[in-house]
Amino acid sequence: MMQSFLLLGLPYVAILGCIAGSIWRFRTRRFSYSALSSQFLEDKSLVLGSMPWHLGIFVVLAGHAAALLFPRVWAGLVASPTFLLSVEAIGLAASALAFVGLSVLLVRRLTNGRVQAVTSVVDLVVLAIFLAQIVLGVLIAVIHPYGAAWSTGTLAPYLWSLLTLRPDASLVIDLPPLVQAHLALAWGIVLLVPFSRLVHVFSVPLAYLWRAPQVVVWSNPRRWSSSVAAATVLPARRLFLRGAAALSVGGALLAAGTAETLGRFFFGPRLSEEQQARLDARKLERLRQTQREKELAVERAAQRYIRIATLSELDARKGRYFIDYEMRPALAFLGEDGLPLLISAKCTHLGCTVASELDAQGRVLCPCHVSFFDIKTGMPNAGAPAKEPLPHLAWVLMDDTQQVVASRGADGRDYGRVDPERAASLSVYIAKREERVS
Amino acid sequence: MSTATDPLSSRVARFVRERLPAEKLNARQLLIEKEVPQHKASWAYYLGGLALFFFLIQVVTGLMLLFYYQPTVSDAHASVAAISEHVAGGALIRNLHAWSASAMIAVVIVHVLTTFAMKAFARPRELTWVSGMTLALIVFTFGFTGYLLPWNQIAVNATKVGLQSIEALGQYLPGELARWPTYVRETIQGEPSVGQATLSRFFALHVILLPLATVAALGVHLLQVQVHGMSRGVDVEQVKTERFFPFFVIKDLSVWGVAFFVVCVVAMCLPFDALLPYPLLEPFNPLGSTPDGIKPEWYFFFVYYPLEILPYWVVVAGSTLVLGTMFLAPWIFGRTSRRTLRVLALGAAAYFLLMTFFGQTVYEILKGGQP
Numbered sequence: 001m002m003q004s005f006l007l008l009g010l011p012y013v014a015i016l017g018c019i020a021g022s023i024w025r026f027r028t029r030r031f032s033y034s035a036l037s038s039q040f041l042e043d044k045s046l047v048l049g050s051m052p053w054h055l056g057i058f059v060v061l062a063g064h065a066a067a068l069l070f071p072r073v074w075a076g077l078v079a080s081p082t083f084l085l086s087v088e089a090i091g092l093a094a095s096a097l098a099f100v101g102l103s104v105l106l107v108r109r110l111t112n113g114r115v116q117a118v119t120s121v122v123d124l125v126v127l128a129i130f131l132a133q134i135v136l137g138v139l140i141a142v143i144h145p146y147g148a149a150w151s152t153g154t155l156a157p158y159l160w161s162l163l164t165l166r167p168d169a170s171l172v173i174d175l176p177p178l179v180q181a182h183l184a185l186a187w188g189i190v191l192l193v194p195f196s197r198l199v200h201v202f203s204v205p206l207a208y209l210w211r212a213p214q215v216v217v218w219s220n221p222r223r224w225s226s227s228v229a230a231a232t233v234l235p236a237r238r239l240f241l242r243g244a245a246a247l248s249v250g251g252a253l254l255a256a257g258t259a260e261t262l263g264r265f266f267f268g269p270r271l272s273e274e275q276q277a278r279l280d281a282r283k284l285e286r287l288r289q290t291q292r293e294k295e296l297a298v299e300r301a302a303q304r305y306i307r308i309a310t311l312s313e314l315d316a317r318k319g320r321y322f323i324d325y326e327m328r329p330a331l332a333f334l335g336e337d338g339l340p341l342l343i344s345a346k347c348t349h350l351g352c353t354v355a356s357e358l359d360a361q362g363r364v365l366c367p368c369h370v371s372f373f374d375i376k377t378g379m380p381n382a383g384a385p386a387k388e389p390l391p392h393l394a395w396v397l398m399d400d401t402q403q404v405v406a407s408r409g410a411d412g413r414d415y416g417r418v419d420p421e422r423a424a425s426l427s428v429y430i431a432k433r434e435e436r437v438s
Numbered sequence: 439m440s441t442a443t444d445p446l447s448s449r450v451a452r453f454v455r456e457r458l459p460a461e462k463l464n465a466r467q468l469l470i471e472k473e474v475p476q477h478k479a480s481w482a483y484y485l486g487g488l489a490l491f492f493f494l495i496q497v498v499t500g501l502m503l504l505f506y507y508q509p510t511v512s513d514a515h516a517s518v519a520a521i522s523e524h525v526a527g528g529a530l531i532r533n534l535h536a537w538s539a540s541a542m543i544a545v546v547i548v549h550v551l552t553t554f555a556m557k558a559f560a561r562p563r564e565l566t567w568v569s570g571m572t573l574a575l576i577v578f579t580f581g582f583t584g585y586l587l588p589w590n591q592i593a594v595n596a597t598k599v600g601l602q603s604i605e606a607l608g609q610y611l612p613g614e615l616a617r618w619p620t621y622v623r624e625t626i627q628g629e630p631s632v633g634q635a636t637l638s639r640f641f642a643l644h645v646i647l648l649p650l651a652t653v654a655a656l657g658v659h660l661l662q663v664q665v666h667g668m669s670r671g672v673d674v675e676q677v678k679t680e681r682f683f684p685f686f687v688i689k690d691l692s693v694w695g696v697a698f699f700v701v702c703v704v705a706m707c708l709p710f711d712a713l714l715p716y717p718l719l720e721p722f723n724p725l726g727s728t729p730d731g732i733k734p735e736w737y738f739f740f741v742y743y744p745l746e747i748l749p750y751w752v753v754v755a756g757s758t759l760v761l762g763t764m765f766l767a768p769w770i771f772g773r774t775s776r777r778t779l780r781v782l783a784l785g786a787a788a789y790f791l792l793m794t795f796f797g798q799t800v801y802e803i804l805k806g807g808q809p
């Protein structure tokens with residue numbers, strides 16, 4: 001009974017109380033709508049307490065809010081162990097900071113006479129509850145770690161069930177007592193907001209960050225000199241603090257991120273077997289290609305003849321690429337006379353390799369700068385970037401006994417003759433030195 | 439004071455004394471007492487520093503890529519792909535290198551044009567200008583040599599086309615001289631066609647020789663800039679100035695910060711390769727035909743499209759003339775007014791923009807077809 005009141009009743013009481021109470025306080029006691037600064041009474045230990053407390057609690061609350069309001073996004077993030085560990089570490093560090101700050105503030109409230117004069121009971125209650133809440137939170141983080149992960153499946157749906165007016169405590173009812181106490185105390189704090197100094201969360205003087213500095217001018221002549229000093233020192237100090245804070249936070253984030261990425265960059269890839277196999281296969285393919293090129297070069301250096309294809313494999317419309325004796329690309333077609341037609345494939349303009357398929361006018365295209373070459377004459381089209389014709393290559397035809405039966409010189413003259421019935425069995429070669437059969 | 443009758447040695451000595459005055463070569467004069475003019479064109483004073491910043495990014499990312507890149511025809515493409523796919527942060531580093539290279543060249547072009555328009559080459563800043571022009575040439579050579587290293591279709595074929603255009607010079611030379619451009623091309627390539635030897639020397643140029651040359655030229659350039667200060671840059675008699683250190687330096691660093699942010703975001707979001715169709719990024723295949731759409735990088739468009747449109751000799755003669763004029767600007771334009779120089783620079787900028795963004799259109803209008 002008590003448990004279900006704390007988990008289901010108290011939240012609504014707290015939220016409604018907080019809203020209604022805030023409105024009531026704003027309407028009836030508007031000028032108390034703040035934390036009632038005691039800086040004038042004591043400012044040394046206030047800085048040592050207030051700064052760490054607010055910095056710490058801000059980070060902690062931001063983490064809570066992110067996990068509870070965007071549980072799905074958050075769950076995706078904390079799936080990364082690096083992120084989860086970082087978040088837990090940052091959370092603990094911020095809690096410690098807040099704890100230290102709060103302790104300083106509590107001691108100040110209890111020991112400084114001037115501050116005590118303006119301290120109400122509620123102020124002390126607030127301090128005590130916060131101290132208890134932080135201790136509970138740290139205990140949870142230590143005893144039941146990785147709350148950043150497990151809360152997304154328990155506390156976040158619970159909170160959303162409350163907010164969507166379908167209260168459901170089943171997700172949190174079995175959580176450890178520590179967590180339930182933390183929850184109940186949290187709702188208590190929400191309820192306390194309008195009735196204590198905590199209202200200042202609704203009236204944070206953000207404008208202080210960019211408004212012009214306030215110059216305090218004393219009417220007492222004794223103080224004139226110090227008022228001038230205040231006017232020159234204060235804005236400088238504020239600017240310096242703001243800049244230093246931004247720079248150190250940004251710098252720390254930047255350094256951490258850069259160091260992490262750099263570390264992993266130089267650590268190098270650790271590939272899975274499958275990835276490694278794929279990478280090795282790719283490299284092997286390139287090595288084979290390099291090997292093929294080298295073999296071609298060696299073959300051309302050593303061999304008197306290089307075989308292109310059998311005559312029957314040649315096509316009249318689609319050329320066959322081969323590499324000539326100078327390691328330049330060339331194309332082999334079947335000419336209209338039934339004999340091979342070998343032509344250089346290296347564009348005479350800027351050396352691109354021409355395409356192998358003929359267009360309707362019997363021309364091949366160099367794709368780089370659009371020259372069309374007639375393969376019968378080798379001539380480029382009028383107005384093409386290329387001016388020189390593609391040269392024809394000499395060839396020899398050999399039968400299967402390696403006897404040269406016919407050849408064509410680089411000048412285009414044919415020697416020997418081909419028996420049409422045996423033509424299919426002949427092979428086309430290029431020769432290192434020109435051959436002339438009679 | 440100086441007369442033509444002085445012996446050459448004393449004229450040289452006077453020239454050097456004026457450019458490197460011993461009384462100014464100390465930290466106080468070089469840093470503390472330097473003043474930067476403030477006027478409408480002051481933004482141009484940031485361009486040199488910005489180019490330097492992009493160069494520093496290139497050095498750092500380039501060194502990081504060196505840890506994984508393998509400069510052989512069989513491994514180059516696979517190693518580059520492995521950097522992008524498998525090395526943590528590798529894709530970002532590679533993109534950063536590519537984007538910052540383009541940014542550096544763009545900034546260098548604007549820097550050259552603005553300093554020209556502001557007559558920043560005038561006496562005694564001749565050495566600043568000449569070392570700056572040398573740096574600009576080095577930067578373009580960086581681009582040309584770096585382009586080949588991934589060894590993909592567009593890289594190798596565009597390099598082939600680029601080198602082949604040297605050989606085209608042969609047609610204008612008489613007799614045996616006609617073969618010389620071929621020798622030059624093959625010396626650059628290291629073998630008759632673009633292959634392993636070419637990759638090795640482009641790699642050596644890109645990662646050792648050019649960086650060393652840059653450091654040397656940059657040393658002269660920066661020393662001269664600091665010794666003589668920024669040129670006044672405008673015709674106004676009285677200009678306001680601000681102290682170089684710390685005020686201008688801090689602004690300079692803020693510009694660097696913004697530039698780094700921008701180039702990082704772009705490198706994270708947009709792979710440089712994404713601007714090219716995939717077939718051009720396949721590994722180079724020496725036995726296949728050249729794929730469609732082989733073009734140099736955008737920063738060579740201003741010379742590439744004229745090569746496509748005009749007769750070769752016109753382009754060669756024109757670019758030799760322009761390059762020579764640019765190097766000798768301090769002596770050629772010594773008496774030209776800033777207004778005239780500004781018109782010339784604006785014309786050059788318009789030409790750059792036209793060729794870089796609308797080169798294709800210009801080509802199609804003049805030639806009626808795809809290049």
